[in-house]
Amino acid sequence: MRSILIVVLTAFLCGTLAACDEGPEDDRLAVVATTNVVGDLVRAIGGDAIALTVLMGPGVDPHLYRATEGDAARMSQADLIFYNGHNLEGRMTELFEQMGERGVRTVPLAETLPDSLLQTSADYPGNRDPHVWLDASLWMKAADAVEEALAAADPQQAARYAERTATYRENLQQTHRYVRERAQEVPEERRVLITSHDAFGYFGAAYGFEVRGLQGISTASEAGTRDVQQMAAFIVEREIPVLFAESSVPQRGMEAVRRAAQDRGFPATFGGTLYGDALGDRGTPVGTYTGMMRHNIDIIVDGLLRDPA
Numbered sequence: 001m002r003s004i005l006i007v008v009l010t011a012f013l014c015g016t017l018a019a020c021d022e023g024p025e026d027d028r029l030a031v032v033a034t035t036n037v038v039g040d041l042v043r044a045i046g047g048d049a050i051a052l053t054v055l056m057g058p059g060v061d062p063h064l065y066r067a068t069e070g071d072a073a074r075m076s077q078a079d080l081i082f083y084n085g086h087n088l089e090g091r092m093t094e095l096f097e098q099m100g101e102r103g104v105r106t107v108p109l110a111e112t113l114p115d116s117l118l119q120t121s122a123d124y125p126g127n128r129d130p131h132v133w134l135d136a137s138l139w140m141k142a143a144d145a146v147e148e149a150l151a152a153a154d155p156q157q158a159a160r161y162a163e164r165t166a167t168y169r170e171n172l173q174q175t176h177r178y179v180r181e182r183a184q185e186v187p188e189e190r191r192v193l194i195t196s197h198d199a200f201g202y203f204g205a206a207y208g209f210e211v212r213g214l215q216g217i218s219t220a221s222e223a224g225t226r227d228v229q230q231m232a233a234f235i236v237e238r239e240i241p242v243l244f245a246e247s248s249v250p251q252r253g254m255e256a257v258r259r260a261a262q263d264r265g266f267p268a269t270f271g272g273t274l275y276g277d278a279l280g281d282r283g284t285p286v287g288t289y290t291g292m293m294r295h296n297i298d299i300i301v302d303g304l305l306r307d308p309a
C-alpha cells in the first residue's frame with residue numbers, strides 16, 4: 001500500500017515538476033543527489049547514462065534543509081543516493097538511515113575519504129568538517145567514489161563511467177592548479193578570508209589562506225553580537241580590505257560585521273558573493289563546480305589585492 005502511494009506521488013510530482021528527467025520507460029539507473037555540488041559531480045561522471053534528480057537547488061543551505069515528501073518518495077525509488085555526509089545534511093540523517101534499511105544504496109562522499117585527510121572541529125556534531133569539496137584535490141577522491149558506486153550498480157556502463165571520470169579528473173586537476181596559482185598572487189600575510197560560516201577550512205589549508213567564518217562549521221546556530229564585534233576587531237587589527245557573503249547564508253550577519261568595522265574607523269567592503277555550500281544557477285559560470293571554484297578564487301584574490309579605501 002505504501003509503495004503504491006509512493007508510485008502515485010512520484011507520478012504526480014513528475015507530471016508537475018520539470019526537474020524530473022526520468023520517463024516511465026526509463027531503464028537507466030535512477031540516482032538522487034542531495035546538494036547541487038554533489039549533483040554536479042555525479043552528473044559529470046554519470047552523464048546521460050543515469051537519470052539524476054538533485055534535491056537542493058541554488059542558494060539552499062544544506063545544514064538547514066529538510067527533505068520534502070517528494071524528496072523521500074524520490075529517494076525510496078532510487079537505485080543509488082549520493083550525499084555529502086559528515087552531517088552536512090544534518091536534518092536528513094534519519095532519512096538516509098531509513099533508505100539504507102530499505103535496501104537503497106547510499107553513498108556519503110565525504111565519508112569515503114580517509115580520516116587522515118579530514119579536519120576536525122570541536123563545535124560541530126560529528127566532529128569532522130564536512131566541506132571537503134572546497135579543496136579540489138579532495139574532490140578528485142570523491143569522483144573516484146562516485147565512479148565506483150555507479151559502476152557497481154550498473155556494470156554494463158562501467159567503461160563509460162571510467163572514461164568520464166578520467167576526463168573530469170583532468171578538469172579538477174586544472175581547477176586545483178588555477179586556484180593555487182591565483183592564491184599565490186596575494187602576499188602570504190594578506191591571505192585572510194572572512195566569510196559567513198566556516199565552510200572554507202579545507203580551502204584555506206589547500207590554498208594557503210587563514211580563514212575566519214562568522215558562524216561555525218554549521219549554520220544551525222546563529223552568530224551573536226559578541227561574534228560580530230570580535231570579527232570586526234580582527235578585521236581592523238589585520239587591515240583586511242574585503243569580506244565575503246555566501247550565496248546560501250543570509251547576508252545580514254556579514255553586513256553587521258562590515259558596519260561594526262566601519263564604526264571602528266576601518267572601511268572594509270564586500271568583495272562579492274562566494275559559493276560555498278551551494279552552486280549557482282545551472283547554465284551560468286557558477287552553476288558548475290569548476291566554475292564556482294574559479295569564481296571564488298577570482299573574487300577573493302581581486303578583493304584582497306585591493307588597497308583599503
Ligand SMILES: [Zn+2]
Nearest residue numbers: 199217218277
Ligand atoms: Zn556549510
